[in-house]
Amino acid sequence: MITLEQLEQYEPITIQCHDNPDGDAIASGFGLYTYFKEKGKDVRLIYSGRNRIKKANLTLMLSLLDIPITHVEPQEEPIEGLLITVDCQYGAGNVTKLPAEQVAIIDHHQVEITDVKMCRIEPTFGSCSTLVWKMFLEAGYRVTNMRLGTALYYGLYTDTSQLTEIFNPNDMDMRDQIIHDGEQIRHLKQTNLSLEEMEIAGLALLRSIYNADYHYAVIKTKPCDPNLLGLISDFLIQVAEINSCIVYNEQEDGYKLSVRSCSKEAHANDIAAYVTEGIGSGGGHIDKAGGFINRKLYEKQYTTLHTQAFMGNRMAEFFDNNQTIYAADGDLNTSDMREYCRKSVSFGYIDPLDIFPLGTPTTIRSMAGDLKLLIDGEHYIMIGMRGEVYLRCKEQFLNQNNMVRKRFKLPAALEYNPVIRNDNDGSMRGLIAYAKSCVSIGDIRVYAKKLKKTVKIFPANDEEHVLFGKPGDYLCVRKDNPQDVYVVEKEQFTLFYRRAGRRMQNEV
Ligand SMILES: [Mn+2]
Known part of the structure; x- marks a missing residue:
């Protein structure tokens, strides 16, 4: 995984967008261009291919934000220094292959090219602009230039259907945090289509x-x-x-x-x-x-x-294949389920009251997306060993877990560290730092079965925090509380549950 510091070793630097560049390719290219320019590098921003940029929104983008991109014809002479293909992968079909001394790739599409060593590809990012912004953060570089902020915001906007189709938390962070000129974005929106x-x-x-x-x-x-x-x-x-x-x-x-x-x-x-x-x-x-x-x-x-x-x-x-379960009904048919025992396992838990006061509207952001929580004093935020974040009613939690007064530690680094945001003032806190350890009480009896269909569970007393299960996951219901219905992922299930009675037989 490359960093901007590594790329800074080269000079001159050429940044190439894919052919027929779109808003995101131009924005992410412009992002890298601005960064290297500020570092005093000899840098240029180019694209190639048969067509010139002519779409109304893109020509407007170039002139509004003063983006110095130029069209080049294919050449045989290798490009001096470093060539970075942005929003595309060197050697792929959508970008003219220009010979170069050194090549790097910064992209957010599915991995297609594997023979370029200097490469950073994040296929779950909504835009390449977000990836460039993330690399800025990693390099300790803050976007204060309004033109650059507006370009990156517009890159995300155009690649996520007007910001409506965002699901990676990094995209949400950029959307919420980057400075941009609202007037210019409005202007660009009105020129979107031909x-x-x-x-x-x-x-x-x-x-x-x-x-x-x-x-x-x-x-x-x-x-x-x-x-x-x-x-x-x-x-x-x-x-x-x-x-x-x-x-x-x-x-x-x-x-x-x-x-x-x-x-x-x-x-x-x-x-x-x-x-x-x-x-x-x-x-x-x-x-x-x-x-x-x-x-x-x-x-x-x-x-x-x-x-x-x-x-x-x-x-x-x-x-x-879609089944809906209202847990409050307590009438889940368990005749096709088997009895299991839950082993005792450790989790992290957080009392949101340790972070923000009662009544605060918050958003919890993790790899799985955003979760709204109004701090009501009745929920704990749970963190699993792989960083998965979910909510549990305090009452239910206390029935199932023993608190250990120790800080919670994850076994491995996460792709995205979950945060909680105060929706009143926008302040954010990393969640992991507040997590304490707990151990689930062992030998809790459940009925469980492997799902063949997707299910949606409306938990009892907590219908707004819907749970989902997909084929392969396990649907579980507690033997002593038929209203306690939940889903456990396959890997977790095999780790944390065993067939009731099995161990006894084995030991004998
Ligand atoms: Mn893109």
């Missing part, structure tokens, strides 16, 4: 596939700016008969999709995660989400299936 794209949207709407059983629609559009996908799906979801939809199209390396839902049982982020599972990534909010499917992985798994059929099938499967 007449050609208006026509693409019109044609796409005429060719929608509608499923009357589940009230969903699927649309494939011609190649276009990914922003358009979000706009079309925003339009579709307003149609009375349509309660959820996927709008997608084909890109160089796969399929980009935009998901909307207004159904209580089928959230857009769940649909996006389900459709892309194993072949890409997806997520977002309950009403708006997005995702990406990697072409190679798709073609490996579905050799002959047409993508439109695939999307439709996955949607139907999602609805067929």
Whole structure:
């Protein structure tokens, strides 16, 4: 994993966006350009390929923010010093390969090129602008230049359908923290689409596939700016008969999709995660989400299936397979479940009252996204050994765990350290520092089964903090409390639970 400090060793530095650069490629390239310029480096920002930048929003972006990008023709002479391809991977199909003495890659697409050593690829980041911003933070560089902040913000905006399809916490952090000129962003928004794209949207709407059983629609559009996908799906979801939809199209390396839902049982982020599972990534909010499917992985798994059929099938499967459990009813059928004992395991727990006062509205941000918590004195924040964050009612918690008055320590570093934000004043605290250790009481009896369908559980007394389970996870209910229903991931389950009675037999 490269850092900006390492790249600073080279001179001169050339930063290359992919051919037909979009807002994110230009913004992230401009970010690196500005950084190296401030370090006194000889640096230039370029792109190549047959087409020149001509889309209205992009030419406006270049002039508003004074971005010095130039078009170059392919050349045989190697580029001196270091060439960094940004928002793309050197040698991939969407970027003209320019010979160079040294090459580095900074990108957020699926890994396609593996023979470049100096490389930083984060496929779960919503934009390459976010990755550049993160690398700034790591290098101790703060964005104070308004033009640069506005560019990076617009890069994220254009790559996440107007910020609606964000699911990586790093993207959320940049969205919330980076300085930007609201007036200029408004100006850029009004120039988003071309007449050609208006026509693409019109044609796409005429060719929608509608499923009357589940009230969903699927649309494939011609190649276009990914922003358009979000706009079309925003339009579709307003149609009375349509309660959820996927709008997608084909890109160089796969399929980009935009998901909307207004159904209580089928959230857009769940649909996006389900459709892309194993072949890409997806997520977002309950009403708006997005995702990406990697072409190679798709073609490996579905050799002959047409993508439109695939999307439709996955949607139907999602609805067929979705079970909702209201734990308060206490009537979960356990006849197909087996009895297990929970071993005693350690967790971290945090009393939010140790961080912010009673009544504070907060947002807990972790790799799994944002979780809203109004500090009510009734919940603990739990941290699992892999950094997973969830809430537990204090009463339930005390029944199941013994507190150990020790600081909690994670066995390994996390990809993103969870934070809690005070929504009143925006102040943030790292969660791990407040965590204490606890050990679950062993030998708690549960009924459990491996899930074949996705489930959604509305916990008793706590219906707003919905739990989700996917096929392969275990659905558990406590033997002594049929209202205590929850889901445990497969790996965790095998670690922490054993079949009731098994050990006895083995010991004998
Ligand atoms: Mn991008």
